[in-house]
Amino acid sequence: MITVKNLSFTYKNGNTPALSDINLEISDGDFIGIIGESGAGKSTLTYTLNGIIPHHYDGDFYGAVTVNGMDTFENKPESLALHVGSVFQDIDSRMVASVVEDEILFGLENFSVPHNEIEKRISETLEAVGIADLRRRNISSLSGGQKQKVAIAAIIALKPDILVLDEPTGELDPQSSVQIFRLLKKLNEENGMTVIIVEQKIMLLCEYAKKLIVISNGSILYNGNVREVLRNIRELEKLGVNVPRTVTLCKRLEELKACGNEICISIDEAENLVRRITNG
Numbered sequence: 001m002i003t004v005k006n007l008s009f010t011y012k013n014g015n016t017p018a019l020s021d022i023n024l025e026i027s028d029g030d031f032i033g034i035i036g037e038s039g040a041g042k043s044t045l046t047y048t049l050n051g052i053i054p055h056h057y058d059g060d061f062y063g064a065v066t067v068n069g070m071d072t073f074e075n076k077p078e079s080l081a082l083h084v085g086s087v088f089q090d091i092d093s094r095m096v097a098s099v100v101e102d103e104i105l106f107g108l109e110n111f112s113v114p115h116n117e118i119e120k121r122i123s124e125t126l127e128a129v130g131i132a133d134l135r136r137r138n139i140s141s142l143s144g145g146q147k148q149k150v151a152i153a154a155i156i157a158l159k160p161d162i163l164v165l166d167e168p169t170g171e172l173d174p175q176s177s178v179q180i181f182r183l184l185k186k187l188n189e190e191n192g193m194t195v196i197i198v199e200q201k202i203m204l205l206c207e208y209a210k211k212l213i214v215i216s217n218g219s220i221l222y223n224g225n226v227r228e229v230l231r232n233i234r235e236l237e238k239l240g241v242n243v244p245r246t247v248t249l250c251k252r253l254e255e256l257k258a259c260g261n262e263i264c265i266s267i268d269e270a271e272n273l274v275r276r277i278t279n280g
């Protein structure tokens with residue numbers, strides 16, 4: 001569980017706060033998507049959840065963030081990492097090993113996981129992420145999607161309760177992006193892992209996330225179930241935040257009084273709605 005209370009943060013070189021008076025509760029087992037315009041503060045918010053802020057970035061920090069009861073101000077990112085695992089956008093520069101299994105091993109050794117447990121953790125994790133066949137491959141020979149899975153595997157091998165990902169599909173093609181979301185859904189549903197993800201691919205995000213947080217100019221504008229948040233489509237459009245095209249469609253149909261105020265998130269839902277309307 002994560003609690004954020006009256007959090008504000010201004011980077012040392014920043015003129016204005018990157019985050020202003022953020023209040024947030026993230027429950028165990030949540031699957032949360034974070035969206036907002038470029039420069040809204042999405043990455044900054046993720047840094048406050050794993051202790052990178054205030055420990056690695058200088059600035060003015062007000063308020064409090066607790067992760068599983070641990071105050072991030074008093075606990076270093078290294079201690080928090082066993083509770084909240086982070087997958088950053090620039091995975092290439094963060095990979096330390098040349099072979100897949102070594103990348104996972106490195107993290108386990110770094111966090112002093114007992115030696116007799118290591119082999120089991122590596123094979124279990126590779127299996128869970130669906131990359132057992134890549135175990136002895138050279139990381140440099142992998143595709144973007146495969147590398148992203150290795151990065152996620154290296155983090156979840158540490159068994160964090162919470163996984164924070166900042167645009168993990170940024171460099172990936174649509175098919176690999178779907179695979180990453182399927183993996184996150186599996187970790188969320190089968191392992192009860194809390195997933196917090198900043199993501200630009202809005203259709204995909206809305207299909208998999210249970211809740212959405214919209215950040216604008218350092219403040220939380222909306223926070224709620226995906227459908228409830230998407231009802232504010234006109235406000236979101238004004239901010240330049242993308243919404244799924246299916247939502248644009250049903251909003252337009254509602255304005256034309258062709259249907260009620262329903263929100264279609266998937267193509268299937270939109271298709272059903274259009275069929276219902278056109279069949280009378």
Ligand SMILES: Nc1ncnc2c1ncn2[C@@H]1O[C@H](COP(=O)(O)OP(=O)(O)OP(=O)(O)O)[C@@H](O)[C@H]1O
Nearest residue numbers: 011012013014018037038039040041042043044045
């Ligand atoms: N290291 C830094 N020093 C000073 N200001 C920063 C730093 N990093 C980010 N900022 C500023 O903080 C604000 C929030 O940035 P942040 O990177 O969190 O936005 P974002 O929502 O992740 O944007 P994007 O969609 O482009 O990734 C921006 O105004 C940005 O210029």
Ligand SMILES: [Mg+2]
Nearest residue numbers: 042043044166
């Ligand atoms: Mg960012």
